Amino acid sequence: MLGYVFRRILFxxxxxxxVSVVCFSLVYLAPGDPLQTxxxxxxxxETIAIVKHAYGFDRPIPVQYAIWLWHVxxxxxxxxxxxxxxxxxxxxxxxxxxxxxxxxxxxxxxITGYSMGALAGCYPGKIMDRVVTGAAVIGVxxxxxxxxxxxxxxxxxxxxxxxxxxxxQSGSAAFVLWHWSDAQFLVLPVxxxxxxxxGIIARTTRAAVADVRNQDFVTTLRAMGLGEGAVIRHVxxxxxxxxxxxxxxxxxxxxxxxILVETVFTWPGSGFLxxxxxxxxxxxxxxxxxxxxxxxxxxxxxxxxxLQAILDPRIRRA
Amino acid sequence: MxxxxxxxxxxxxxxxxxxGAPATKVRGYWQSVGYRLRHDWVTLGFGVIVxxxxxxxxxxxxxxPFSPYAQSIIGRLKPFGWRGHPWGTDELxxxxxxxxxxxxxxxxxxxxxxxxxxxxIGGTLGVIGGxxxxxxxxxxxxxxxxxxxxxxxxxxxxxxxxxxxxxxNGIISLSLVFTPAMCRVAETATAQVKNLDYIEAARAxxxxxxxxxxxxxxxxxxxxxxIYASSLVSVSILLASGLSFLGLGxxxxxxxxxxxxxxxxxxxxxxxxxxxLPGIAIFITSIxxxxxSDGIRAAMxxxx
Numbered sequence: 001m002l003g004y005v006f007r008r009i010l011f012x013x014x015x016x017x018x019v020s021v022v023c024f025s026l027v028y029l030a031p032g033d034p035l036q037t038x039x040x041x042x043x044x045x046e047t048i049a050i051v052k053h054a055y056g057f058d059r060p061i062p063v064q065y066a067i068w069l070w071h072v073x074x075x076x077x078x079x080x081x082x083x084x085x086x087x088x089x090x091x092x093x094x095x096x097x098x099x100x101x102x103x104x105x106x107x108x109x110x111i112t113g114y115s116m117g118a119l120a121g122c123y124p125g126k127i128m129d130r131v132v133t134g135a136a137v138i139g140v141x142x143x144x145x146x147x148x149x150x151x152x153x154x155x156x157x158x159x160x161x162x163x164x165x166x167x168x169q170s171g172s173a174a175f176v177l178w179h180w181s182d183a184q185f186l187v188l189p190v191x192x193x194x195x196x197x198x199g200i201i202a203r204t205t206r207a208a209v210a211d212v213r214n215q216d217f218v219t220t221l222r223a224m225g226l227g228e229g230a231v232i233r234h235v236x237x238x239x240x241x242x243x244x245x246x247x248x249x250x251x252x253x254x255x256x257x258x259i260l261v262e263t264v265f266t267w268p269g270s271g272f273l274x275x276x277x278x279x280x281x282x283x284x285x286x287x288x289x290x291x292x293x294x295x296x297x298x299x300x301x302x303x304x305x306x307l308q309a310i311l312d313p314r315i316r317r318a
Numbered sequence: 319m320x321x322x323x324x325x326x327x328x329x330x331x332x333x334x335x336x337x338g339a340p341a342t343k344v345r346g347y348w349q350s351v352g353y354r355l356r357h358d359w360v361t362l363g364f365g366v367i368v369x370x371x372x373x374x375x376x377x378x379x380x381x382x383p384f385s386p387y388a389q390s391i392i393g394r395l396k397p398f399g400w401r402g403h404p405w406g407t408d409e410l411x412x413x414x415x416x417x418x419x420x421x422x423x424x425x426x427x428x429x430x431x432x433x434x435x436x437x438x439i440g441g442t443l444g445v446i447g448g449x450x451x452x453x454x455x456x457x458x459x460x461x462x463x464x465x466x467x468x469x470x471x472x473x474x475x476x477x478x479x480x481x482x483x484x485x486x487n488g489i490i491s492l493s494l495v496f497t498p499a500m501c502r503v504a505e506t507a508t509a510q511v512k513n514l515d516y517i518e519a520a521r522a523x524x525x526x527x528x529x530x531x532x533x534x535x536x537x538x539x540x541x542x543x544x545i546y547a548s549s550l551v552s553v554s555i556l557l558a559s560g561l562s563f564l565g566l567g568x569x570x571x572x573x574x575x576x577x578x579x580x581x582x583x584x585x586x587x588x589x590x591x592x593x594x595l596p597g598i599a600i601f602i603t604s605i606x607x608x609x610x611s612d613g614i615r616a617a618m619x620x621x622x
Contacts, residue, residue: 018464022476030479137612141605143556145563146597153590190432207519256469260560264583275564278479294468301467 004309004316008016012302016295020072024065027283033271036037048162074128077288079160082280088274088289095255095292098262102254104190110247116198117205121239125209130201138288139199148264162187165266189265193258197250204246214297217314252297266310354617361613364606371603375422382416386573398591406592408578409585414592417573418599424485424574425603428558429551429565431489436496437547443497444504445539449512449531459505462498470495474557476567488567492557496550503546505537545620548611552604559600575600 043051052058071078077087120132121198156164163185212218212235221231259271266272270289277285309316345353365393374381384403390411398406404413447458465473477491511517511534520530559576561567568574570581578596586593 015463015467019467026480135571135607141552141608143597150594157587157590194319257471259475286479297469298467
């Protein structure tokens with residue numbers, strides 16, 4: 001087991017480095033000079049040279065990457081071009097807000113999706129199965145930002161029971177989770193965010209459970225005289241590695257893919273920060289946010305792989 | 319399925335083990351796929367809807383009652399059923415119905431083109447990686463792993479956010495998002511058949527690598543690749559409209575469902591129903607593509 005853990009962590013390092021290369025090269029994907037937004041249009045060649053030197057853009061690209069990586073490893077993502085604030089601070093605050101959405105969306109979607117999928121998989125072909133399969137397809141095909149808009153139309157515009165957007169009157173700094181006046185701002189974004197993972201998890205769980213149920217060992221268990229409840233317990237346990245893998249992916253998507261939902265609800269999380277960075281063409285913020293979110297994604301995948309190895313000894317030996 | 323055709327049943331004694339099926343005509347693979355599809359009413363039904371959506375997009379100039387760009391200052395944000403405009407008008411007084419019909423053109427294109435590009439690039443890389451073995455495989459697949467390490471919407475937003483909006487940049491970024499997945503599917507399928515005996519036999523009888531790939535590998539790879547690509551179309555439509563919704567991707571005044579959703583959002587309180595319409599179009603299109611893809615997968619009996 002230790003050997004597997006070691007190998008898996010070692011495997012994650014080149015991936016993380018590759019991710020950092022992609023994030024770094026975002027600057028050079030941008031059309032024109034990376035400094036275009038900072039410099040006034042009538043800047044003299046001398047000013048341009050000075051600013052270029054100050055930002056380090058006059059060095060060879062591999063050196064720039066090395067310097068940038070060195071700073072990133074020390075927690076310094078540079079400064080925002082638009083606000084001059086340290087990117088690290090902005091990223092931390094916004095990722096924390098996104099994590100708050102995920103904190104509620106994760107249990108909601110995992111529990112709902114898993115129980116729906118398990119029910120459908122245990123009774124394939126029955127009405128429950130059809131309902132769940134249908135609901136799962138809807139969940140997968142739903143544009144979640146549109147669902148967010150519809151929920152806003154229903155609950156904020158028509159019935160006015162829940163707030164449409166934002167994070168409370170006093171913003172994220174004074175957000176108190178256990179006060180309903182603040183917590184009610186969470187309801188609609190969390191439901192919207194949970195919808196796609198519910199569909200995907202229900203679908204995967206159903207497929208995994210139905211698959212395991214057809215294996216020979218289930219017949220053996222039945223032949224040994226186990227009751228239906230005990231059989232289902234074995235089936236669910238054997239289906240869990242597959243389900244866990246998808247749950248891990250969905251956790252990553254809840255953290256990194258919430259940009260659309262956050263934009264709809266103007267929730268001040270990482271997606272909202274990204275959106276602002278895109279509008280302002282603020283490449284350091286774009287870089288920093290994407291690097292932070294994708295590193296969280298890499299880390300999640302690592303944790304899931306390790307959990308899977310704990311659950312299923314066969315993976316460890318592979 | 320495959321019921322044996324009994325010949326001269328009467329001549330066989332009733333208690334015989336022999337069921338009287340000497341010459342059963344067994345269906346070929348494609349025949350049985352066609353048979354299963356013909357009897358799958360759900361897939362057929364949604365396939366017809368997909369066809370209608372595609373036809374409406376192709377023949378938009380003939381169907382749409384107005385130009386999708388014609389604005390009207392006095393006829394702004396008219397509700398459902400307004401005279402002359404059955405589905406109302408948008409925030410610039412443009413006919414919603416015409417814009418939705420024309421919007422299908424861009425939205426379908428944004429759904430199909432990136433998938434086709436990704437299938438060609440990713441599929442080629444995957445077959446090369448799967449067939450060439452060690453070094454090339456490691457180089458290709460580890461590079462793909464890096465792109466796998468991003469949530470798809472994040473990668474799409476990152477690339478088109480850095481490159482700026484526009485349809486072309488949107489297509490480039492979505493193609494990049496889908497390439498690693500296509501590559502992985504093609505690589506797995508190739509690696510599965512690479513070491514089978516008949517490839518060995520082909521090589522022993524003097525076939526070159528390209529010939530083997532063309533005659534013996536591609537046939538096994540195209541099935542899974544095609545199925546996976548078809549399931550990506552609805553994802554691509556969703557992601558593309560999401561990009562347009564964020565102001566990346568399609569730019570105004572082009573009619574695109576995601577972009578319409580984003581501009582109509584401003585008038586949420588005035589015309590809630592009109593604001594929901596483009597989303598319904600996205601939803602219906604993507605669910606139809608999803609169900610048709612599921613149906614074809616079941617009929618072709620491919621597991622990915």
